[in-house]
Amino acid sequence: MAIEIIRPVPKSYQALVRLRHRLPHNHEKLKDIHGKIDRIKAGYCGETRTDRFIEEVEFPQQVKIIPDFHAKLHSKRFVQIDTLIITRSYILILEVKNIVGTIDFKNYQSQIVRTLNDETTPLGYPFIQLDRNIDGISNILRKYGLNPPIHSALVFPSNNVIIENSPKTRNIFFVKQLPLFIQRLNDLPNKLSEESFHDICEIFTNINGDFIEKSLCDRFSIDPKELKKGIICSNCGELLQQRTRRTWICIACGQADVNPIPRNIEDLFILIKPEITMNDCLHYLQVKSRHTLNNNLVKMKLPKKGVRRATVYTIK
Numbered sequence: 353m354a355i356e357i358i359r360p361v362p363k364s365y366q367a368l369v370r371l372r373h374r375l376p377h378n379h380e381k382l383k384d385i386h387g388k389i390d391r392i393k394a395g396y397c398g399e400t401r402t403d404r405f406i407e408e409v410e411f412p413q414q415v416k417i418i419p420d421f422h423a424k425l426h427s428k429r430f431v432q433i434d435t436l437i438i439t440r441s442y443i444l445i446l447e448v449k450n451i452v453g454t455i456d457f458k459n460y461q462s463q464i465v466r467t468l469n470d471e472t473t474p475l476g477y478p479f480i481q482l483d484r485n486i487d488g489i490s491n492i493l494r495k496y497g498l499n500p501p502i503h504s505a506l507v508f509p510s511n512n513v514i515i516e517n518s519p520k521t522r523n524i525f526f527v528k529q530l531p532l533f534i535q536r537l538n539d540l541p542n543k544l545s546e547e548s549f550h551d552i553c554e555i556f557t558n559i560n561g562d563f564i565e566k567s568l569c570d571r572f573s574i575d576p577k578e579l580k581k582g583i584i585c586s587n588c589g590e591l592l593q594q595r596t597r598r599t600w601i602c603i604a605c606g607q608a609d610v611n612p613i614p615r616n617i618e619d620l621f622i623l624i625k626p627e628i629t630m631n632d633c634l635h636y637l638q639v640k641s642r643h644t645l646n647n648n649l650v651k652m653k654l655p656k657k658g659v660r661r662a663t664v665y666t667i668k
């Protein structure tokens with residue numbers, strides 16, 4: 353069966369871009385934030401490149417592929433998997449590392465060291481993440497009395513990587529080798545009934561959610577007072593000017609924006625705090641009309657508590 357993988361842009365990427373747009377151009381944290389945005393972008397490119405190779409594979413009729421799987425096991429433990437593949441024969445957990453340069457596995461120290469342009473950088477040992485993910489997925493399934501075989505693999509999507517001293521007992525592939533590996537797994541006998549397969553797909557679909565745990569100002573120790581106020585452009589972060597009731601124009605980049613207020617209200621949740629009030633919106637977004645803001649808050653159908661001026665909104 354031919355498949356198509358549609359990978360969502362990570363929420364963390366979108367959130368960091370929002371933060372970058374709200375920071376003044378000379379802010380000391382901007383370099384750090386740009387670095388993080390670049391790493392997430394590179395990771396996403398590697399994952400989508402890997403997706404194109406997975407799409408080459410001839411899968412059985414019953415397959416579920418979840419790109420960028422996130423689940424909360426309990427208040428302190430999360431599982432994040434680049435690609436999760438479920439069939440009736442196996443579950444496959446993929447960890448994609450879009451790194452270039454020479455990668456030396458220091459297996460005894462549980463570390464990898466990357467050398468690029470004569471510069472060496474220690475990086476996290478990817479099997480720690482993979483083993484934690486296998487354990488997390490097993491824990492979830494055990495609660496439902498399910499115990500399918502779980503396989504895992506580390507994938508390097510870049511053509512510009514040299515791998516040295518890789519552990520022989522683990523599945524490590526250049527992306528071009530991945531389709532054959534999955535094809536071999538597809539030849540394994542079924543271990544799950546049709547019903548159990550559907551149960552597993554449903555369990556993982558229901559718990560999958562890309563959360564932003566902490567407001568970004570908290571995470572980067574930024575005082576919310578430092579953020580730019582107003583209704584800003586999603587393209588460049590400069591102030592928008594309202595032209596008609598719904599249409600706004602960015603003076604800096606010329607982009608027209610229809611109905612930008614809900615997105616700007618979301619900025620407050622993502623960047624500042626998980627609960628906001630009308631006064632926060634008036635203060636940070638500098639919209640003069642309480643009525644306009646209220647209309648937008650109502651249309652966003654946000655969970656809320658309290659009444660009238662004491663209403664506190666949260667994000668779903």
Ligand SMILES: [Zn+2]
Nearest residue numbers: 585588602605
């Ligand atoms: Zn703009």
